[in-house]
Amino acid sequence: MTAAAPAIGVQSTFFHFLINELSPRPGRFAFALRVAFLTVLTVVIAEIFRIPEVAYSAYIVFFVSKDEAKPTILIAILSLAATTLAIFTALGVYTFSAGEPGLRIPLMSLITLAGMFVSRISSLGLVGFAIGFLTSIFLTLIDVIPGVAPLPSGEILTQSVLWFWLVVSLPVALVVGCNSLLAHLASPGAQKHAEEKSPLLMPDAFTNPEYVRYALKATLAILIAYITYNLLDWPDIRTCMITCFFVSLGSYGETTHKMTLRMTGAIIGGGFGLATVIILMPYMTDIGHLCLVIGIGAFLAAWVAASSEWLSYAGLQMAMAFFVSTLVGFGPTIEISQARDRVVGILLGNMIVFVIFSFVWPVNVMVQARKSLVSALTSLGAYVSGATNELAGFNTYLMQARRYVAFDPFEPIKHSSVPSVDLATVDAVENLGDIELIDKLPTSYRQPFGAWLKQAAEHLDHGAVLEEFPKVPVRAGVFGEMGARAEQLQKIIRTMDIQHET
Numbered sequence: 001m002t003a004a005a006p007a008i009g010v011q012s013t014f015f016h017f018l019i020n021e022l023s024p025r026p027g028r029f030a031f032a033l034r035v036a037f038l039t040v041l042t043v044v045i046a047e048i049f050r051i052p053e054v055a056y057s058a059y060i061v062f063f064v065s066k067d068e069a070k071p072t073i074l075i076a077i078l079s080l081a082a083t084t085l086a087i088f089t090a091l092g093v094y095t096f097s098a099g100e101p102g103l104r105i106p107l108m109s110l111i112t113l114a115g116m117f118v119s120r121i122s123s124l125g126l127v128g129f130a131i132g133f134l135t136s137i138f139l140t141l142i143d144v145i146p147g148v149a150p151l152p153s154g155e156i157l158t159q160s161v162l163w164f165w166l167v168v169s170l171p172v173a174l175v176v177g178c179n180s181l182l183a184h185l186a187s188p189g190a191q192k193h194a195e196e197k198s199p200l201l202m203p204d205a206f207t208n209p210e211y212v213r214y215a216l217k218a219t220l221a222i223l224i225a226y227i228t229y230n231l232l233d234w235p236d237i238r239t240c241m242i243t244c245f246f247v248s249l250g251s252y253g254e255t256t257h258k259m260t261l262r263m264t265g266a267i268i269g270g271g272f273g274l275a276t277v278i279i280l281m282p283y284m285t286d287i288g289h290l291c292l293v294i295g296i297g298a299f300l301a302a303w304v305a306a307s308s309e310w311l312s313y314a315g316l317q318m319a320m321a322f323f324v325s326t327l328v329g330f331g332p333t334i335e336i337s338q339a340r341d342r343v344v345g346i347l348l349g350n351m352i353v354f355v356i357f358s359f360v361w362p363v364n365v366m367v368q369a370r371k372s373l374v375s376a377l378t379s380l381g382a383y384v385s386g387a388t389n390e391l392a393g394f395n396t397y398l399m400q401a402r403r404y405v406a407f408d409p410f411e412p413i414k415h416s417s418v419p420s421v422d423l424a425t426v427d428a429v430e431n432l433g434d435i436e437l438i439d440k441l442p443t444s445y446r447q448p449f450g451a452w453l454k455q456a457a458e459h460l461d462h463g464a465v466l467e468e469f470p471k472v473p474v475r476a477g478v479f480g481e482m483g484a485r486a487e488q489l490q491k492i493i494r495t496m497d498i499q500h501e502t
Helices: 014-022 028-048 054-064 069-097 101-121 125-143 154-185 209-231 239-247 252-283 287-305 312-326 336-359 365-384 394-410 423-432 435-439 443-462 477-501
Strands: none
Touching: 028 054, 028 154, 028 287, 054 069, 054 154, 054 287, 054 312, 069 101, 069 125, 069 154, 101 125, 101 209, 125 154, 125 209, 125 239, 209 239, 209 336, 239 252, 239 312, 239 336, 252 287, 252 312, 252 336, 252 394, 287 312, 312 336, 365 394, 365 423, 365 443, 394 423, 423 477, 435 477, 443 477
């Protein structure tokens, strides 16, 4: 959905930043128009057939839509598969825990924890996230559906859970159909990608404690939101729990950055939604009027969502807040309280996530950037020395390092004990990963060079003394080129450490 993220700090003013982010680019208008059309079509079908939770069906169009057709189709299909698995999981849990909150809530927590953990360690993390999210939402329906005697009716509960399959499958089917048609009409070369395939699991999936900590923090935020709206007996702000799923982040810098986007998007989208309910809804008499308003709101939100990583999430939050404000029940609504409560829930969820991720195991971006570069150099060293035939995760680690470096300006608290990593360091590591050049090196050079790379990784990780490294051989041909690149990285690291000491 997003364009390539520009280097932060390029824009001299916030105004120039917005102009750059929101300016037209090839494919942007078509993307926003397609998302708006599919959103309106989803709303029309849901309203006609009285499918519940229309707002969430409309938001799912945004959630699964990407700039290009094939990635969108894949994400949509995976989302539908995850929804089906989540429904069976929730119904299975309900069979022995419907009347036992003391059993149901711990099971919900475990499922959420597993889903958030998988979302961080796997290239199929979307499936794990969706299963954890949807199962947890299904397991909370028992708190809000109509009751019969002391407990909700099992039939009503089952029907409510099964309805959600349609809530998800309707927008997914429309998105898949539309993008399949676009892929068929596109030229044969239009959808080709030269991207490297990501590994199914991160190489450090079960050794890096950050993944488990992230899952624990996200689960804690979700449980706090769930307990809060139940203790307040305010079910209409249950969007706080849903928000916690979608806005849980990693590093401190990411939290600060996206907190700003979330709050801004929620306020703008919620403000437009409330204004629509107060000013326009009393004059809306049929579904055509509603579709016009929804189409305009969806188009504007999709236009913002098509920005780079630095702004796109504000568009998603605008869409969510706008839809939950205006799509309450069926047809136009003049009920302000539900729209207000849902926006309050979104803002509350944002605050809970911000507090948890800022103060419970806060993740410093410079620490994470260095760890990513250490992992990249370790992976590269193993490949160069012949310990492995695959360069597992090298590009993934480099991409992570670039993201962490870019988020450093958003760190409200700097850790002086951590030497700063900049883009020049990441570029120097990337230059060493030239596979074509490496494969031309004979074993006699690859063994010592692989050992040097491992020592470079140890230096970044533990602060070893670079002078103890074996000298990088600089010779003619490929030897000279690779040696020069290694010396460039060595020079950058020395300069970085000297600047940190001073």
